[in-house]
Amino acid sequence: MKAISLTNVYYSFDSIFVLENINLEIEEGCYLGIIGPNGAGKTTLLRLILGIIKPHRGQVLIYGQNPEDYIKSEPIGYLPQRISQTIYEFPVTVEELVKSGYEKIKKENLDWALDVFKISHLRKKILRELSGGERQKAFLARAIASQPRILLLDEPTTGIDPYSMEELLKMLEILNRDFGITILVVTHDIGTFAHEARCILCLNRRVVCLGEPQKILKDEYMAMLYPESTVFPHKNA
Incomplete structure (x- = not known):
């Protein structure tokens, strides 16, 4: 069952596109890591799914409904970036x-x-x-x-110690595996979530690639995602 779908989604800020032609389908029960450079549109993607902002073109659906309609009857769990700090x-x-x-x-x-x-x-x-x-x-x-069916997390491991991070990751795995919660995690911690997430979305205003971590975290894809870098984040994981 499709939990989240985005079709031909565009979003711009001050006439500059932050997201372009996003086509994405996320199955119920997926554990998805979202990676990409700063300014790639990762947080904007979460805000579109939450219905906080609306696409300038295209359509976002949560279980077949517009986000604002879905949220009237079903909550979506959300942890904004750095809120606990x-x-x-x-x-x-x-x-x-x-x-x-x-x-x-x-x-x-x-x-x-x-x-x-x-x-x-x-x-x-x-x-x-x-x-x-x-x-x-x-x-x-x-x-x-x-007890939401969907949980969106924006950089949940930033600023916490390694032991707390390990504990947190175990708990997210339990939420996904035992309770079937669909989890989307925006992260710069590529190495860690390559071991945790079932699927990785590489985003840089557009969908660069989407798939299982072992297939996605290869130099050819990382070169497209981080075109100005010679040292890719996953190399130091």
Whole structure:
């Protein structure tokens, strides 16, 4: 079943195309890593899927519906870039953070989200008392507390220590494998997600290539994705 589809999608900013002729179909249950240089349109792609912005041309569908219609009845989990590093001074507890943004959340959903990211013991802790990795888990718990079918993550491993990163990746694997959540991850950490994601999308305003990591992360594709580089990111993984 197609969870997400984009057909002939264009998006421009100040008359400059950020995304051009994007044709993409993402199956339900996919774990997709999205890579590309700065300015490639990766975050814009997530915002189009979320319905935060609309394409200037083309069509975006979530389970056959426009994003704004889909979200009226079904949530999409979303973790914006660097949110846990920029918003943590508010005097709220982990539990209050996870509840925020929802008119009403079932206790079992709240408990499930905290359990998935192994932070139930931190539920009464104030955000600023947490480590960077713990804060990231709290924001991720908030993103899944509605038990969405789709989860979009923008650079989720940025700014956290290696141990927290390893834990986070294991938890994402569980969400995808055991709960069937479709996961899209924007990342510069190509080497790590080459081992985690089932599929890699190489994006540079256009779809450069899409496929299994072992087929995609080759020099000919990386040269198209990073045309000005002689050292490709995956080489140092």
